[in-house]
Amino acid sequence: MDVNTAFSWLLIFPMISSAVIYLVGRTFSRSVKIENRTNPARWLALLALLVTGVFLYFVIKNVFSTGQTHYQNFGEVWFRFDGISLLLSLLVLVLGILVTIYSFTYVGKEPGEEKFYALLVIMIGAINGLGCALDLFNLWVWFEVMTISSIVLVAFYKDQAASLEAGVKYLIQSATGSVMVVLGIALIFLETGTLNIETLRMSISSPTPFLIIGGALMVIGFGVKIAMVPLHTWLPDAHSQAPSGISAMLSGVVIEVGLIALLRALGGIALSGGRWGYLLIGFGVLNMIVGNLLALRQKEVKRMLAYSSLSHVGYMLLGFGVLISLNGLMAGVGAIFHLITHGLMKSLAFLAAGVFLYNFHISKGSHKPLILDDLNGASRKYPFTAFAFSIALLSLGGLPPLAGFMSKWQLLAGVAQTQNTIMIVLVVFAGLMSVLSLGYYAPLVNRMYRKEPAAIVMEGEPVSIWMYIPMVILTLAVVVLGFVPSILYWLTGPAGYSLFIFFGQ
Amino acid sequence: MLQIEPLVIITILVPWIGALVVWLIGDRHEKIQHVCAVVFSTTAAISSIAMLWVYRSGTVLSFSMGSSYGNFSFVTDGLGLFLATVATVIGALTIIFSVDYMRGSAQLGRYYSFVLFFIGAMVGLVLTSNLLLMFIFWEITALCSYALISFYNDDPKAVSGGIKALIITQVGGLGLLLAAALMYAYTGSFDINIFISNPSLFPSNILGVMAFGMLIAAAAKSAQFPFQTWLPDAMEAPSPISALIHAATMVNAGVYLLARFYPAFKDVPGWTLSVMIVGMLSALMAALMALVANDLKRVLAYSTVSQLGYMVYAVGAGGILASQFHLFSHSVFKALLFLAAGAVIHSVGTRDMREMGGLGKELPFARTVFIIGSLALAGIPILNGFWSKELILEAGLEHGNPIWIYVVMLIVAGLTALYTIRCVWMVFYGEKKQGQHIHPIGRNMKIALTPLAIGALTTWILIGPFSKMMSLSLPVHFIQEIDLGQLFNHVVFAPATWIALAVIALGIMTWFGKPALSGIQEILKPIAGIAQESFGFERINKFIVDATQGMGENLRTTQTGKLNWNVFYILVALVVVFAVLMIGA
């Protein structure tokens, strides 16, 4: 297939198919009264994502065969398919497909199932677009589409007070953030007269107040979405209340997408001084410590996982900050690797927690949160799920030989490579934070392997096959990446380099 | 003919495959699990023994892993090879012991999987020459240790003991992580052998950071001052685990690390002295604590810390061979002691020595082997502990090392004899307690204990090949080869030996003469009190944990969940970022 066609379809196809999914699903659920028939929306969603994957394949094939990034324009708006786009599209599609399969059971009995799939597909499409956008304003548009679809997904249980509350908070805070981003874009445009990130980069010679204010507004605006401390307050609510598949997507991809968007935007104005990287490092340090401390005493499993996302974003911020300000290509590559592994292991953790939540509570019509005590002795009845959850948690805690260790290592080695004393201190700090995080992961693992199961465990429903498939795949991925991290070099290397050429002086 | 390359792979991977197999068999087929675990661990042991005949220096295997991971390479020099042998052989013996000890226990698959996983990782740890890979194996052993300490997850003490061990060794592991990161940052490679032959490639301050980072890592892993608190709590693990991981193998990794890097760091100012002091403090404090503890396994744990202190001290004093030789002896006799203690505990059903007493008649086999182990621990000739301890004390007098540390170590030798005899007495002699139901000791337990008891009597004969292997394969460590006759001359005709023996004898006499020494006991009472409180280290640990938890709890109150406050935080962040950027500009 021609690369231009494939690329156009990559952007357009999810949008079209989302509408189709919704219409077909809606018609079906209105017309068919028989309860046991499955809604075709789920299969359509899976199909749509697979077809998008085919388009992606053609684009990737072209990019790798020519060895160059792919540029394409729709009118004045330019797109660029580079290492970062590749990484983001691939990660979001893989996780999206797994989450779709997982949700066959999870939202299968809910009314409005078709909305779920339609929104999920649109969200994935928006992330695809965001990864390639080369125009600041266009970047914002994709970002907004992603945000809105994820807000509706968070408030999916629209009769539940808690999930509505999470949705409201998420909406207000994201919207505040995105207004700031618009303002920042406007100021940068006012200063330079262009919105194209590459042109922008060339037209800037010195830092001016407007550029700095614009940049700061974008840091904060995107920062809300990245959940930089103290802008993170929506995150634990949204992640814990969303259907677990969506929690996995939010934590595994969406907050990282905010980070990528911020890096893209900052890439345009990076030459206005090297301080942006230090700013990110500062937020990274704050994120690590606050995220870990908040998770330490958490009683709800999904909230704990949400707070742990804060600390993991902190690691990525540290890596990217070093890439920006200290020319640490390796740290950037490490941060990207950590982005991938975090996506995999955090999704796995949320999916496994979701299995427990669904079988203990949701399938019985209750919307109680999953608390730590519910997991006592869970391995007795759910051996595989408990195992997968343990793998995910220990990997998040950075224990070898799991993927989480490898990516943290690469990141920290890259940070140390700067040979800067403060950075070396930060390596120790980050390591210490990783140890601290074991303080809440490890007891949870121990809990699941008790001999005496909690009553709720024994009353739990059996796990459906659709939930097993994604968990098996993700568990394998986390373990295999821990043993052979090099199999992802083709992905992390180009992505890191794409970022590097934006910021390299 | 035998080739070294496949043997290395077999020794690491066979236990790991075994771990997978045992886990996949599932807990419903207990018998098959037992058999599988024994078969796989014995295979690894045989393969590692076979390596002793074909070892050679230099890299034997190397897998390229790309940029930030270096080449995952393996060497089979004396230092690593003998530890690998110890790990697999004692591993196999503990697994045989476990067949009786763990019979009928729930979740047996998890138990055996982690033990086998541990054995493979331990072998990898000592055979690799890539610092990053060493760190990875280092952490895997910590993971296994944690999982096995808290094997009885329903017991909160076991869980907290496991987590404590994990956290403390991880904190120490940061030192190793930092060293690895710095090594990579300054050379772009992880090869240990290149590093120890040319430490001058590094700026001296960086080398200092690495040296002390490694010392922290080693101290945490080997339960040395000031990290010693985790080992006694680790005694909640099943006894075979205590024997294997917390006496014979994993805790030696710290000593191994120090010995391995000694040539690179010996010129770092203050490093050797710090190593000696760490060893001395651990040896002294742990011996005092062993003197007042009443839990049989805790006594052994303290004595492990104390003996590891000797080894650390020996490394600091420049006696690499002495430290490794004592490590060898210690692995054998301490594994013997722990397994024998496990057999006793299994029979009696309690770990408190005050509830034992007079068990010698019921358990003659356990008594015999336990006493052999104890005599070795106390340093009585001609058992292996005697020879190696004398070598250490002699090394302490060489190289112009401070004499006062030597004197303290000498006193510790006396204390060792004292607490050992106290322990033996309380368990096997004295008056019999009422109402005990005593199980006989199983056949597999005896099978595992016998070779260890023979080992404790005889391993010192191996000094010739042992030192030859070390001196041939470790060119930069400058280890002297000595044969049996030289050892004999060396030890028997040194005045230090006789002084040490006198001190040991004094220690033993103190036990028998204790009614006459009540005055001294009165003087020592406050020290005993402090020793029982672990010299305040437990309190420091508790304070750190509580402070962190309290901080977490307090921070949670800032998460009000009120939308207005959340928006306010956004505004604050905006203002702060503006301010920072303006000041920065």
Next chain:
Amino acid sequence: MNISTSMIVLTAVMGLFGIGLYCLLITRNLIRVLVGLQIMVKGAMLVLVFVGQSQGQPSLGQSMALTVIVADTIVAVVGLALAVQVKRSIGTLDIADISKLKR
């Protein structure tokens, strides 16, 4: 565009932004919070039109503003729909009462 006009527009933008933010900070009624958000967004639209004008690309500025209007409308719709559901299932629109999720 002369300097004074720019100043007036920028002041207006700052004003709208400030009013909106103030509204978000102190009001407790969910509808009013959404209104505050709208005011902020109006400031953003104004600034987009203005920068398009001052950079000599008025059509670009306007089209951006239009896009923001569309996006903002969707946000408002979703927000109001949520507000309706909140009123239905919680029974209040006071955001001080919609703060069960915390810590």
